[in-house]
Amino acid sequence: MKPNLLKTIFNGVAVAMGIAVIVTNIVSPLSLGSVTSLLAIGVAALGIANLQK
16 A cells, blocks of 8 residues: 555544543543544554554
8 A cells, every 4th residue: 555545544544532431431431441542543553654654
């Protein structure tokens, strides 16, 4: 795959995780552990995206 496409995908995953946390907290609040897990996935995706050349 092209590095540009991977960076776009990982950035999209990170944004999606942030939006998922906001929406689920509006609809029905999650526990702190669940929120942390979702945000950790987003941060990990950003880290992988920035490790690409």
